[in-house]
Amino acid sequence: MADRISRRDVVREAMTLLDGDGVDAVTLRGVARRLGVHLNSVSLQVGSKARLLDLMADAILGELSFDDLPADPIERIKAIFRRYRRVLLDHRDGAHLVSGTRVSETNTLRLGNAVIAALLDAGVDAELAVTTFWGLNYFVVGLVHEEQTLPDDGAQRFEQELEAHSFPALETVRDLFLGDDAEARLEFGMDALLHRARHQGD
Numbered sequence: 001m002a003d004r005i006s007r008r009d010v011v012r013e014a015m016t017l018l019d020g021d022g023v024d025a026v027t028l029r030g031v032a033r034r035l036g037v038h039l040n041s042v043s044l045q046v047g048s049k050a051r052l053l054d055l056m057a058d059a060i061l062g063e064l065s066f067d068d069l070p071a072d073p074i075e076r077i078k079a080i081f082r083r084y085r086r087v088l089l090d091h092r093d094g095a096h097l098v099s100g101t102r103v104s105e106t107n108t109l110r111l112g113n114a115v116i117a118a119l120l121d122a123g124v125d126a127e128l129a130v131t132t133f134w135g136l137n138y139f140v141v142g143l144v145h146e147e148q149t150l151p152d153d154g155a156q157r158f159e160q161e162l163e164a165h166s167f168p169a170l171e172t173v174r175d176l177f178l179g180d181d182a183e184a185r186l187e188f189g190m191d192a193l194l195h196r197a198r199h200q201g202d
Contacts, residue, residue: 004041005035005037005041005042005045006045007045007046007055009035009045010031010035010042010045010046010052010055011046011052011055011056011059013031013034013035014026014031014052014055014056015056015059015091016034017030017031017034018056018091018092018093018097019091019092020092021092022092022093023053023092023093023096023097026049026052026053026056027049028042028043028046028048028049028052031052053097053100053101054101054102054105055105056097056101057097057098057101057105057108058101058105058106058107058108059107060087060088060090060091060094060097060098061087061098061105061107061108061110061111062106062107063087063090064080064083064084064087064107064110064111065083066080066110066114073118073119073121073122074118074122074194074197074198076114076118077115077118077119077136077190077194078187078190078194080111080114080115080118081115081136081140081186081190082186084111084140085140085143085144085186088140088141088144089144089147089148092148093148094144094148095141095142095144095145095147095148096145096148096149098141099141099142099145111137112133115133115136116129116130116133119132119133119197122197122198122200123200124197124200125200128196128197128200129197132193132194132196132197135193136190136193136194139189139190139193140186140189143182143185143186143189146182147182150180155178158174158177158178159174162174
């Protein structure tokens with residue numbers, strides 16, 4: 001019977017839609033069309049678009065490997081978030097998708113568990129561990145969202161604004177301000193957010 005599909009089938013086709021056309025193109029009807037089934041067959045597997053997006057976000061997080069991580073807890077956390085950035089970048093609108101979903105899925109919780117465990121191993125108290133995890137998570141997702149949505153004419157518009165208005169501080173750092181070294185920003189942000197954790201554990 002053509003309409004006998006699995007949840008895995010639905011998520012797989014939804015991911016193909018995401019990578020091809022972006023998150024706004026992901027609809028239950030669109031997935032049903034790709035699978036050649038009735039809309040009800042897709043709805044039966046995932047319930048709603050919101051639930052489908054949760055499952056897609058968890059599928060992205062499922063690509064995050066926790067193998068061969070550094071023994072040092074702080075370096076382990078940094079390695080995890082470098083990999084996290086990479087899997088988000090591997091999918092069109094990956095950060096946008098993940099930022100709009102809940103955190104109560106298996107692979108998402110696996111990320112949280114690994115980072116919290118490393119922070120506790122570093123001697124960080126529970127409150128700071130949780131705060132640090134969320135800070136890192138929001139920072140990395142936000143950074144990737146900027147990477148994936150930066151307009152092509154952003155530099156040109158920046159230059160036009162500098163010419164039209166007085167921004168003396170920005171004038172002095174214009175070349176640095178327009179730099180696009182996302183990896184350097186990632187490392188700086190992680191170091192800043194992990195500073196208290198590193199020293200509390202000393």
